[in-house]
Amino acid sequence: MDFNIYILLAAGIATTFFVATAIALHWAHKNGQFSNLDRGAQSIFDDDEPLGQVTDRFPVSRKKRAAKGK
């Protein structure tokens, strides 16, 4: 194939990616995704894993667990 066809093809693909992203951005705005960002930031917390609670630590080694058991 001709070089120019490839350049056109590549430009077409890049444009498609760009336009797809732009459409997604437009949808997100219309859908109100950017209207309350504070609430959005907290959407990952719920009653099971609430805000303000650390949810991961090194496990207790078996020796220490045994010592505690006594």
Next chain:
Amino acid sequence: MKARLGEVDASMRQPAMLFLVSAVFWLLAGSAFAIMAAIKSTNPDFLGLSEWLTFGRVRTAHLNAMIFGWGNNVIFAVAPWIMGRLCKARIRHTNILLAAGIFWNIAVTVGIFGILRGDMVGVEWLEMPAYITPLVIITYALIGVWVVIAFRWRQSEHVYVSQWYILAAFFWLPWLYTIAQIMLIFEPATGVVQSLTNWWFAHNVLGLWLTPIAIATAYYLIPKVLGRPIHSYYLSVVGFWALALFYNWAGVHHLIGGPVPAWVISAGTVASVMMVIPVIVTAINHHLTVVGSHKDGWASPTIRFVMFGAINYTVVSLFGSAMALRHVNEVTHFTHFTVGHAHHGVYAFFTMIMFGAVYYMMPRLLFREWRNPFLIRVHWWMCGLGILLMVISLQIGGWIQGLEMNALDADGVPVHTFIQVVENTKPWLWLRSLSGLMLLVGHIAFAINVFWMIFSPKTEGQVTQPTLLTPTTEET
């Protein structure tokens, strides 16, 4: 109805474990190939008698085992799990994921066997022979469809920034792969366009696949583990859209100095430097979220690994933008500096964040605690120090190598012969082999802990709520 997190975790157990176990096996296989290739670069005779184990094949097998065996398998475990948790909906259609997992691992196994056998395709990052292409496309399509289904039937109102990243990544990858396969293998472009397509694809696998998934994971796990929201959620959203709109151009910076139209290179350089914006934004967010919680962070295996990755994301990306400048690239191109940069990105950033995610995910999937904190520490120190040693030695050695190759005397004659330059890189390559051994030790510790956990009984009386492993804490 919104599902509780524990229900989401339980529904994800089977597919995630399939992908995770495969990922760990590929991690070990990839490390073995890596050590062979590393030793061969200082001792070319090592295992040199078998054509299956020559440098060209072993090095390529290493790359493919790590990216497509370890990387993609662990992504297919972690990303759908995060997606499910954020959509607050039980994971449905796990059969799709299981089928994808089986197809994928057959594809990678056959692909790497093909590479070792000598069927390699001479296109970087697409070396696996063309006969596995259908399997790869089916897998990507299955997983992509699954993510769209999960997103479509989400129960949450807000689309969290991690969901954007994951959704975008799973949308991009199948397209990238299909276009690259068509333009490089089935209807091959010739000459310059071929290398342009090659690097557009290869760099986008990094930038539009591994990077968004790792950033999504960090954006989910850092606030999650520390129990505090992200520092500036507004900026995180800006960062995502900046990456989504502009990254796709950056890949051609691999061809600076090549016979490519100058405007294409300039566009690639501009896009690469523009990446500073999403990088700084992400850096502000990841780092300032942790400020003030360092103690909690250090006590959590997840945060240790994820923050190591996040810090290195900032550093490696700024290095990458600098390397896209023509004058810097003159020195670094064709040297070990680039190899160091690649490991900095894929290992110190991506892989370390994935390790962190596995440390968080597995106890919740299996209702078991990690069996041995000592092995976690071995994993952390060996991999953390090992990858730092690797990046530093390759980049210092590579920079010296670049300067020596470019050095001219007053008459314009090269100061060093090529073989002298090669000899001078040897001490750095020895350090690289040493760092590879450290990583291997870390990976073995990790694998032992993973299988120990899988084959041990459920943690008794310690799971008090669906997802919390509360009374297992320890102050370190």
